[in-house]
Amino acid sequence: MSINKYINFSLLKRVIRLGFPYKAIFTLAGLLAIFLAPVVILRPYLIQQTVDNYILKFDSDGLIFMIMLLIGVLVIEAVMRYVFIYSTNWLGQSVIRDLRVRVFNHITRLKLTYFDTTPIGTSTTRTINDIETINSIFSQGVITIIADVLTLLAVLFVMFWTSWKLTLVCLITFPFLIWATYIFKEKVKAAYEIVRNQIATMNAFLQERISGMRIVQIFNAEEAELGKFKAINKEYTQANLNSVLYYAVFFPVVEILSAASLGLMVWWGAKGVIGNEVTLGALIAFPLYLGMLFRPVRMLADKFNTLQMGLVAADRVFGILDTDSKITDKGSKKAEGLKGEINFKNVDFSYIPGESIIKDLSFTVQPGDTMAIVGSTGSGKTTIINILNRFYEIEGGQITIDGVNIKDYELESLRSRMAMVLQDVFLFSGSVMENITLRDTRITREEVITASKMIGAHDFIERLPNGYDYQVMERGATLSMGQRQLISFVRALVFDPDILILDEATSSIDPETESVIQYAIEKLITKRTSIIIAHRLSTIRHADNILVLHKGELQEFGSHDELLQIENGHYKELHDMQFAQMVVE
Numbered sequence: 368m369s370i371n372k373y374i375n376f377s378l379l380k381r382v383i384r385l386g387f388p389y390k391a392i393f394t395l396a397g398l399l400a401i402f403l404a405p406v407v408i409l410r411p412y413l414i415q416q417t418v419d420n421y422i423l424k425f426d427s428d429g430l431i432f433m434i435m436l437l438i439g440v441l442v443i444e445a446v447m448r449y450v451f452i453y454s455t456n457w458l459g460q461s462v463i464r465d466l467r468v469r470v471f472n473h474i475t476r477l478k479l480t481y482f483d484t485t486p487i488g489t490s491t492t493r494t495i496n497d498i499e500t501i502n503s504i505f506s507q508g509v510i511t512i513i514a515d516v517l518t519l520l521a522v523l524f525v526m527f528w529t530s531w532k533l534t535l536v537c538l539i540t541f542p543f544l545i546w547a548t549y550i551f552k553e554k555v556k557a558a559y560e561i562v563r564n565q566i567a568t569m570n571a572f573l574q575e576r577i578s579g580m581r582i583v584q585i586f587n588a589e590e591a592e593l594g595k596f597k598a599i600n601k602e603y604t605q606a607n608l609n610s611v612l613y614y615a616v617f618f619p620v621v622e623i624l625s626a627a628s629l630g631l632m633v634w635w636g637a638k639g640v641i642g643n644e645v646t647l648g649a650l651i652a653f654p655l656y657l658g659m660l661f662r663p664v665r666m667l668a669d670k671f672n673t674l675q676m677g678l679v680a681a682d683r684v685f686g687i688l689d690t691d692s693k694i695t696d697k698g699s700k701k702a703e704g705l706k707g708e709i710n711f712k713n714v715d716f717s718y719i720p721g722e723s724i725i726k727d728l729s730f731t732v733q734p735g736d737t738m739a740i741v742g743s744t745g746s747g748k749t750t751i752i753n754i755l756n757r758f759y760e761i762e763g764g765q766i767t768i769d770g771v772n773i774k775d776y777e778l779e780s781l782r783s784r785m786a787m788v789l790q791d792v793f794l795f796s797g798s799v800m801e802n803i804t805l806r807d808t809r810i811t812r813e814e815v816i817t818a819s820k821m822i823g824a825h826d827f828i829e830r831l832p833n834g835y836d837y838q839v840m841e842r843g844a845t846l847s848m849g850q851r852q853l854i855s856f857v858r859a860l861v862f863d864p865d866i867l868i869l870d871e872a873t874s875s876i877d878p879e880t881e882s883v884i885q886y887a888i889e890k891l892i893t894k895r896t897s898i899i900i901a902h903r904l905s906t907i908r909h910a911d912n913i914l915v916l917h918k919g920e921l922q923e924f925g926s927h928d929e930l931l932q933i934e935n936g937h938y939k940e941l942h943d944m945q946f947a948q949m950v951v952e
Contacts, residue, residue, distance in 0.1 A: 375678055382504055382681045385462045392458050399451040400514035404521040406447060409440050411655035412525060418648035451514070459505035463498050466684065470494050473688055479758045480718070481692045487578075488571030493687050496566055500680035508674040515663035515670070522659045529649050536635040537657060540624045544661070547624070548668040551617040555669075558610035559676045565603035572599055618665070625661045629654060694757050696778040705784050705865035706734040706769050707896025709755070715763035716754055724750050725919045727764070732912070734769075737897040739907035741941060742916035748900045750919075752868045755898075756782060768866070786864035788891075790871040792851040794843030799828055800835040802843075803858045810861050818860040822887035824853040856887045867897045904942050913938060 386393045413436060421429040474481075474490060482490075526534040576583060576592055583592055632653050639645030709732040716725040724747050732738045740748045754761050757773060766773050773781060794802050803818075804810040815835065819825040827850060831837040843851045859867060869888060885906060891897070901907045908927045915923035915930065915938045922937045923930055930938035 375682070378678050378682055378685070379504075379509070381685065382501065382678065383509065385466060385501075386458055386505060388465070389458055389461055392454050392461075396451060396454045396458060396510050397513075399447055399454070400510050401517060403444070403447055403451060403514055404517035406440065406444050407518055407659065408521050408525050408656075410437065410444070411652040411659070413437050413440065414655065415529070415646070415648035415652035418651055419646045420648075423647065455510050456502075456506045459502035462505060463502045466498050466501065467494060470498065470684060470687060473690075476693050477690065478692045478694055478760075479753070481690065483718070486571040486575065488569075488574035489567055490687070491574060492567040492570045493684055496570070497563075497680035497683050500563075501677050501684065503673045504677035504681070507670055508677055512667065512670050512674065515667055518659060519663045519667075522656055526653070526656050526660070529652070530639070530645050533632065533636055533639060533645055533649070533653060537628050537632045537653065537660075539631060540628045544621065544624050544664055547617060547620050548664060551613055552668045552672055554613045555610050555672045556675055558606055558613065559672060560679065561606040562603065562610065563676065563679060565599070565606055569599050569603055572596060617668070621661065621665045625657065628657055628661070632657065694760065694778060695774070698774055698776045698778065698781070700771060700776050700780075702768070702776045702780040702784045702865075705896075707865050708732065708734045708767075708769050709738075709866070709896065709898075710767045710770075711751075711764070712767070713764035714754070714761050714766060716750060716759065716761045718750075718759070723919060725754070725761075728919070728921055729764075730914055730921060730924055732896055732898065734896055735894060736911040737892050737899060737909075739899045739901060739910035739913045740916060741901065741904065741907070741913060741938065742922075745918075746916040747919040748916055749870055751916075752787065752870060752898060752900070755868070756785060756787070783862070784864055785866040785868065786859035786862050787868045787870065788852070788855045788859050792843065792848075792855045794839050794846070794851055794854065796839065796841050798833075798836045798838055799831065799854060802839055802854055803835075803861060805858070815857065815861055819857050822853070822856050822860060822890045824857050824887065827853060853887060856891060860891055865895060867891055867895050869897070869899045869901075871900050871902060904938075 413433060417430065417433040417437070420426070421433055471494060474494070523534070526537070572595070576596070583589060633650075636645050636650040636653060640647055640650055711728050711730050714725055714728045715723060717723045728747075728751075730738075740751060742748050750759075753759050755766060755773070757778060768776070768781075797806075800812065800815060803815050812835070816825060819828055828835055828837075839846065843854075846854070869891075888899075888906070892899075899907055899910060907913060910927065912924060912926060913930055914921065915936075917937060923933060930936055931942060933939055
């Protein structure tokens with residue numbers, strides 16, 4: 368049966384290439400794997416020579432020399448093994464360190480479509496657990512397997528050279544050992560694959576439930592979610608127990624076979640010594656040879672599985688790196704000092720092929736103007752700003768800024784001139800200052816304070832413990848919605864964008880806070896092109912134009928007053944409905 372069935376050599380080559388930047392350490396580990404084999408078998412060989420040529424001949428001077436030689440060989444072996452173990456582990460850690468950075472960098476540049484369809488826990492598993500498993504290919508896999516195989520061959524060679532008859536007797540149990548090793552390898556491989564899958568499932572489950580813990584507790588779903596977690600945890604535990612079971616069976620079997628081989632060796636060897644067919648030194652050295660013979664075979668099965676699991680993990684990680692889900696960035700034009708003229712020309716877009724979200728949409732926003740977008744849920748409002756930022760690629764039509772197709776701008780340059788304030792503000796763990804600047808060292812503390820004062824956020828920030836150095840908890844859990852929104856407004860302002868986008872930034876704010884936010888919005892949109900998505904029409908009455916969407920199609924376009932003049936118009940209907948609700952309240 369072909370070994371290719373068990374090892375994907377093309378994948379293995381790709382993993383090995385990850386170590387090429389560290390050729391010196393790679394070469395050192397490889398050379399040590401080669402030279403360790405003869406050094407290791409020197410010990411039993413020297414013991415045999417010591418017994419036969421010095422102890423039995425009562426040569427005390429020679430005996431002292433051989434003991435010193437043995438000590439020297441032990442020291443050399445210890446140093447070589449230390450360097451070998453350290454270098455292989457250092458190589459593995461260096462490779463996965465670089466790979467983590469590479470994977471994270473790749474993930475940050477993927478289309479949002481990837482994150483729409485891939486659980487966060489799965490990506491976390493690939494970036495942490497699977498990459499850590501790849502380390503084993505270097506620390507316990509290829510190089511150590513080569514070292515063990517070379518040691519095995521060297522031991523067999525010396526054993527046959529010393530006494531081929533005694534060696535054949537010792538190898539009577541060897542076919543049983545090979546068979547047991549094969550069974551063990553296959554069983555553990557299957558168990559490990561289940562373990563890896565269960566880890567990914569558990570990480571995805573925990574990530575989602577912990578992130579949504581507020582909903583779990585609001586709806587008293589703790590017991591139901593606990594039941595689901597127990598089921599996942601039980602399957603994960605059982606997979607681990609299965610692998611433990613195979614180890615618990617395999618290692619005693621190896622010990623029994625090793626003991627049987629040793630017994631046969633003593634029985635036949637003793638007869639050989641009596642019949643002068645085997646020297647006493649060889650009889651004493653052979654148990655050491657057997658230990659060196661059985662240990663690599665026993666460990667090879669485990670290391671082979673480790674190698675296979677490392678390759679499975681590598682395949683998953685490379686699956687992310689090979690994901691061709693990046694926004695094409697072939698633009699060469701720098702987006703500097705944009706006037707902010709936005710033009711949609713017959714734009715079509717869908718998240719799922721065949722299910723159009725935006726249909727033949729055309730409109731223009733003049734430089735410095737504010738355009739509001741209104742429409743029912745699912746009409747495509749947020750989609751417009753997503754495709755304007757090139758988070759997704761349009762399927763038809765054209766989007767231009769200042770008359771230039773957005774695909775002709777450098778992607779990073781284009782996004783640097785646009786800022787977004789979302790309804791659900793995301794804050795990272797860190798200080799208020801770090802959340803505003805996103806650790807961009809080009810932005811000074813004075814600039815942040817000036818921007819905060821400009822939109823009325825400075826007083827609120829100063830009242831926080833430690834002010835701008837207040838440590839924000841994950842997702843801003845210790846701040847109110849209004850406070851998080853103000854921080855996001857300051858964040859948008861300090862980057863001084865040419866185009867500002869506000870996505871329902873006041874929809875979850877109480878009326879008192881809304882007045883503060885409204886003041887901030889007025890300061891933000893001054894002298895820059897702005898797009899505002901809002902459910903509350905009262906917040907957009909001063910927009911230069913209002914785009915009314917319905918199922919991805921433009922229904923109406925004009926100013927607040929112009930749209931109210933349209934009889935049976937969609938905007939007028941929305942306005943009258945909200946006004947009636949305000950009167951009732």
